[in-house]
Amino acid sequence: MAAALIAFGCFALGTVATLVLAIVVITLAAAEAFAALRRAGRHPAVPVGLVGVAGLLVAAYLKGPVALPLVAALVVVTALLWYLAGADPGSPVEGITATIFGFAWVGVLGSFGALLLAPSQFPQRHGIAFVIGAVVAVVGNDIGALAVGRLIGRHPMAPRISPNKTWEGFVGGAVVGIVLSALLTGSVHPWTPATAAVLGAVVAVLGPLGDLSESMIKRDLGLKDIGSLLPGHGGVLDRFDALLFVLPATYYLVRVLHLG
Numbered sequence: 001m002a003a004a005l006i007a008f009g010c011f012a013l014g015t016v017a018t019l020v021l022a023i024v025v026i027t028l029a030a031a032e033a034f035a036a037l038r039r040a041g042r043h044p045a046v047p048v049g050l051v052g053v054a055g056l057l058v059a060a061y062l063k064g065p066v067a068l069p070l071v072a073a074l075v076v077v078t079a080l081l082w083y084l085a086g087a088d089p090g091s092p093v094e095g096i097t098a099t100i101f102g103f104a105w106v107g108v109l110g111s112f113g114a115l116l117l118a119p120s121q122f123p124q125r126h127g128i129a130f131v132i133g134a135v136v137a138v139v140g141n142d143i144g145a146l147a148v149g150r151l152i153g154r155h156p157m158a159p160r161i162s163p164n165k166t167w168e169g170f171v172g173g174a175v176v177g178i179v180l181s182a183l184l185t186g187s188v189h190p191w192t193p194a195t196a197a198v199l200g201a202v203v204a205v206l207g208p209l210g211d212l213s214e215s216m217i218k219r220d221l222g223l224k225d226i227g228s229l230l231p232g233h234g235g236v237l238d239r240f241d242a243l244l245f246v247l248p249a250t251y252y253l254v255r256v257l258h259l260g
Contacts (some may be wrong), residue, residue: 007135011128015117018128019061022117026110027054029237032226033102040221043090044098045082048075053107060114064121068111075103105244106237112247122260126190130259133185133196134250137203138242140180141173145208148172157208162215165208174204190259202253203246210245214238 010017030053034046052075059067079099083092116134117127149169157165181200186193214237218226226237254260 011132015061015119015125015127018131019057019114019117022110022113023054023057025236025240026057026106026113029110029235029240030102030106032235032237033106034098036218036221036223036226037098037102040223042098043088043095044102045079045088045095048078048082049099049103049107052078052103053110056103056107056111057114060111061118062120064118065115068108072103072108076100109244109248112251113243115251116247116254122254126260129185129188129191130250130254132188133181133191133199134203134243134246136185137177137181137196137200138207138246140200141177141203141207142242143173144176145169145173147176158212158215161219162212165212165215170204170208173208174201177204177207195257195259198257199250199253202249203242206245206249207242210242213245214241 007021010021027050030050031046034044034049037044038046052071056068056071056075059071076096079096080092082088082099083095088095113131113134115121116130119127121127122130145165146169149164149166149172153164153166153168155167156163157167157170178197178200181203182193182197185191185196185199191199214226218224226235
């Protein structure tokens, strides 16, 4: 509840406040990803990765899509120089790979939240409406999948990766996400019930894929949760894994539908 109040308070204050919230959340998620990689024996250049993630969000907000390849190139070069200087005693190839992986997974995908908020891309605070749309669709999908999965879930989607996720829950999440998007997001300009329902349908597919992808990574690393910042819920990244897939999709959907 407290997190929801903070989020809606930032939405009300405008794009800068929402950007600050996004930077905090995504940087914390990246920190958890890098810490998890280290617990599993990898050696990412954590300072390089975290500065790169936060810097990418700021640059995306200020300069738009052109910032993404520039910051990504700087992160790759800096990671190479980090190990060239001997700042970490681990394997350079493994360390550079882990650094770029964490930066790309959390930072690059998460930076689309900053692109949605960028006034140069979407003026008149429309970006806040787009971020709200993504959040509502993900929350609705999660609630529907959890409720229906617990009630009647029988057929696992990916038993080797996440045995608790079922096809019945997938359908329930899709229905609730689409309906909630149409009802709530559809009333927020410039969304309409029809375009919000399309967003809900897109999230119904990509949200679970984002969640399953994180489960795959955790299983490969031999970890139950990526982080432990939220008692009973794992870490920040465990709560926002689906949104990492949804934010880029929302950005391009808005472009295709000419909502900006």
